[in-house]
Amino acid sequence: MSLPKPKPGILDISVYVGGESEVPGVDRVIKLASNEGALGPSTKAMEAYIQETETLHRYPEGSAKKLRDALANAYGLDASRIVCGSGSDELLDMLTRAYAGVGDEVMHTEHGFLMYPISAKGVGATPIAVPENNLYADVDALIKRAGKNTKILFLANPNNPTGTYLPDSEIRRLREGLPQHVLLVIDAAYAEYVSCTDYSSGSKLVDECDNVVMTRTFSKIFALGGLRLGWAYCPSAVADVINRLRGPFNVTSPALAAGLAALNDVAFTDEVRNYTEKWFDWTKQQMIILGLEVPSQVGNFLLVRFPPTGKSAKVTNEFLKSRGLIVRGMDSYGLPDCLRITIGREDEMRALVDSLKEFLDQ
Numbered sequence: 219m220s221l222p223k224p225k226p227g228i229l230d231i232s233v234y235v236g237g238e239s240e241v242p243g244v245d246r247v248i249k250l251a252s253n254e255g256a257l258g259p260s261t262k263a264m265e266a267y268i269q270e271t272e273t274l275h276r277y278p279e280g281s282a283k284k285l286r287d288a289l290a291n292a293y294g295l296d297a298s299r300i301v302c303g304s305g306s307d308e309l310l311d312m313l314t315r316a317y318a319g320v321g322d323e324v325m326h327t328e329h330g331f332l333m334y335p336i337s338a339k340g341v342g343a344t345p346i347a348v349p350e351n352n353l354y355a356d357v358d359a360l361i362k363r364a365g366k367n368t369k370i371l372f373l374a375n376p377n378n379p380t381g382t383y384l385p386d387s388e389i390r391r392l393r394e395g396l397p398q399h400v401l402l403v404i405d406a407a408y409a410e411y412v413s414c415t416d417y418s419s420g421s422k423l424v425d426e427c428d429n430v431v432m433t434r435t436f437s438k439i440f441a442l443g444g445l446r447l448g449w450a451y452c453p454s455a456v457a458d459v460i461n462r463l464r465g466p467f468n469v470t471s472p473a474l475a476a477g478l479a480a481l482n483d484v485a486f487t488d489e490v491r492n493y494t495e496k497w498f499d500w501t502k503q504q505m506i507i508l509g510l511e512v513p514s515q516v517g518n519f520l521l522v523r524f525p526p527t528g529k530s531a532k533v534t535n536e537f538l539k540s541r542g543l544i545v546r547g548m549d550s551y552g553l554p555d556c557l558r559i560t561i562g563r564e565d566e567m568r569a570l571v572d573s574l575k576e577f578l579d580q
């Protein structure tokens with residue numbers, strides 16, 4: 219008698235390990251490991267969440283209409299082509315389920331977000347990590363690698379964990395160079411943090427092309443990671459496909475209500491953006507003074523590279539942890555000489571820099 223067997227690919231998945239939140243024996247920790255919003259959620263979002271507790275016996279409004287309308291209004295989009303998900307992870311996964319399968323290839327960049335290969339393996343497709351150019355997505359290499367079996371290209375812009383981005387002109391050159399049958403998924407999880415004029419989130423390209431999707435999240439600048447809320451802006455045929463596939467109540471009512479309130483609290487989002495930018499620049503400067511390399515340009519985190527001589531990323535991470543400072547080791551992203559540090563509050567960044575100074579100067 220043979221036992222139940224999972225489908226091919228699933229047992230090849232290395233389980234995603236999120237940022238730690240506790241250090242045994244340390245009471246007070248500072249968590250700078252998961253790119254969560256520095257100042258926490260908007261109080262308006264928290265109030266909206268609490269209000270939903272009175273009607274928790276009711277199913278959510280399954281089409282997320284109010285939130286989609288508000289997103290369309292805020293970003294100048296077509297609400298009928300927005301699909302909401304339980305975090306953008308769910309949307310990335312549904313796109314993979316819909317467009318790739320056994321024998322297909324799902325491309326991503328060398329140091330791309332780990333959920334891309336996980337989703338690909340989950341449907342029995344082969345994830346293809348395309349080498350980067352000095353921690354930047356390499357448009358020419360991606361175009362060259364895309365073949366008849368390539369069904370999806372996931373590109374985070376800006377990318378996590380490198381913190382680098384491609385300008386709009388390069389994304390357009392990429393789309394033009396890829397075969398038409400490849401779905402280009404621009405994962406713009408950190409778009410709200412980018413104010414560079416040559417950057418675009420990808421929504422215009424979605425309006426212009428039938429083979430481009432943009433995904434977004436409420437987990438970063440809106441700091442609602444615990445609620446699981448994301449959205450995708452799609453060509454109408456893709457939105458139709460995802461709507462067929464998704465669970466009818468895939469987003470909870472507290473998530474819908476809090477997301478709407480967070481989106482409407484523009485003043486708070488602006489405050490978070492300015493705050494994050496200020497402490498991003500300050501922390502980056504401090505890291506450079508400490509002799510560390512920081513390739514990251516934008517976002518709410520810094521990739522910090524340790525020089526081959528001197529203390530390694532690994533021992534530094536252990537020291538920081540002993541002080542209750544949790545940052546992210548980068549072995550699973552193929553960057554063992556780096557740590558990723560989320561931008562938190564001023565006191566948290568100062569505590570981190572003080573500890574790093576103490577350790578690296580020893």
Ligand SMILES: Cc1ncc(COP(=O)(O)O)c(C=O)c1O
Pocket residue numbers: 252253304305306307308331374377378405407434435436437443446447448
């Ligand atoms: C590039 C990128 N995409 C997607 C996600 C997932 O976000 P969500 O919380 O919406 O699932 C993350 C989370 O860290 C991310 O860094």
